[in-house]
Amino acid sequence: MLDWTDRHYRYMARAMSKHTLLYTEMVTTGAILFGKGDYLGFNEEEHPVALQLGGSDPKALAECAVLAQQRGYDEINLNVGCPSDRVQNGRFGACLMGEPQLVADCMKAMADVVDIPVTVKSRIGIDDQDSYQFLTDFIGTVSEAGVNLFTVHARKAWLQGLSPKENREIPPLDYPRVYQLKRDFPELTISINGGITDFEQAKAHLAHVDGVMVGREAYQNPYMVAQVDQELFGEQQASMSREDVVEAMLPYIERHLANGGRLNHITRHMIGLFQGQAGGRAWRRHLSENAHKPGAGLEVIEQALAQMQQGAAHAAQVQAKRKNPEARS
Structure with missing residues (x-):
């Protein structure tokens, strides 16, 4: 590895x-x-x-x-x-x-x-x-x-x-x-x-x-x-959501940036977090295209999340129309 x-x-x-x-x-x-x-x-x-x-x-x-x-x-x-x-x-x-x-x-x-x-x-x-x-x-x-x-x-x-x-x-x-x-x-x-x-x-x-x-x-x-x-391991507590994982990483990323680190040092490991999920491609693309840029900060992650959510919403609309052809405009 x-x-x-x-x-x-x-x-x-x-x-x-x-x-x-x-x-x-x-x-x-x-x-x-x-x-x-x-x-x-x-x-x-x-x-x-x-x-x-x-x-x-x-x-x-x-x-x-x-x-x-x-x-x-x-x-x-x-x-x-x-x-x-x-x-x-x-x-x-x-x-x-x-x-x-x-x-x-x-x-x-x-x-x-x-x-x-x-x-x-x-x-x-x-x-x-x-x-x-x-x-x-x-x-x-x-x-x-x-x-x-x-x-x-x-x-x-x-x-x-x-x-x-x-x-x-x-x-x-x-x-x-x-x-x-x-x-x-x-x-x-x-x-x-x-x-x-x-x-x-x-x-x-x-x-x-x-x-x-x-x-x-x-x-x-x-x-x-x-x-x-x-x-x-038999834990009864519910798993974190993917969004929860992103939220948990933000303070760590902020410390890394404050110490002179680059955003993509960390986000490269987060690219697959929404794998197989609606909007996951938008998440991967935005991080891949922007996290390596000089000065990139937490806003890149927030934008990637927003694009992921927009992509998921669009996918849900498409799926709904397929199930209900009469709803198509």
């Missing part, structure tokens, strides 16, 4: 859901230890939030784990699932599935120096190493280092020949393999990831595994997050 699940998106997600565990973008150990920016910054409102790390040097990962715990993160997750060339060149991501002992060493190095959970996100295999035995050998070796929570993307990764986008779509999903993993490792907490787009699917998976991670759908259709607490 590089460039997607930044702190602005996570603030919006937390405004919609009290219970969902949020994950950062993958951050490399090199960026944290040697980069000029603050790669560990997050809003206190985001808790519970997990830092997703990229790296393969146990010492560097341990140093980053200590820093993450000091900053207040609730979990540290090692990414062993990202298939991009850039990640492979740095010897981290999905290519590490081929070195399970190294992953175990990395996890132990972190677990030895922090008190918060250290977890792993992986694929079901890489390239031609995609047998169930390969997966169980990987999980078994890493779990011996003390790791008891794995999130498994139910696709293998092709490290050569496919782009990261293609690796999210072309290798076939194999959910039963992840279910079998839970049966064979009942003592571990196993979450499933990949291709999950609605709550019926999530509930079906939860009959077999312990948790569900949703990535692209929760970003492209962010209002999905507003329904998680009711659908999966």
Whole structure:
């Protein structure tokens, strides 16, 4: 979720859901230890939030784990699932599935120096190493280092020949393999990831595994997050409306602008908020065309809302005329 699940998106997600565990973008150990920016910054409102790390040097990962715990993160997750060339060149991501002992060493190095959970996100295999035995050998070796929570993307990764986008779509999903993993490792907490787009699917998976991670759908259709607490955690309170979400974001956006930030830093994560709704296209278009302009402020959001509402009203009129031809003028 590089460039997607930044702190602005996570603030919006937390405004919609009290219970969902949020994950950062993958951050490399090199960026944290040697980069000029603050790669560990997050809003206190985001808790519970997990830092997703990229790296393969146990010492560097341990140093980053200590820093993450000091900053207040609730979990540290090692990414062993990202298939991009850039990640492979740095010897981290999905290519590490081929070195399970190294992953175990990395996890132990972190677990030895922090008190918060250290977890792993992986694929079901890489390239031609995609047998169930390969997966169980990987999980078994890493779990011996003390790791008891794995999130498994139910696709293998092709490290050569496919782009990261293609690796999210072309290798076939194999959910039963992840279910079998839970049966064979009942003592571990196993979450499933990949291709999950609605709550019926999530509930079906939860009959077999312990948790569900949703990535692209929760970003492209962010209002999905507003329904998680009711659908999966048994909350009785009604979900926020989409307009409520916008309202909840306004003070945060105002602070961001006052500190010199740009409006589109935040609104780019809000573009999909009215996806599938009448007037949603007008909302997306106005934000896309105006939020990036110098000096753009809250008025852009107010205008986008007004255009969305006008579009919804027009759509309702069109629908009414279709149902009642005699009402046409």
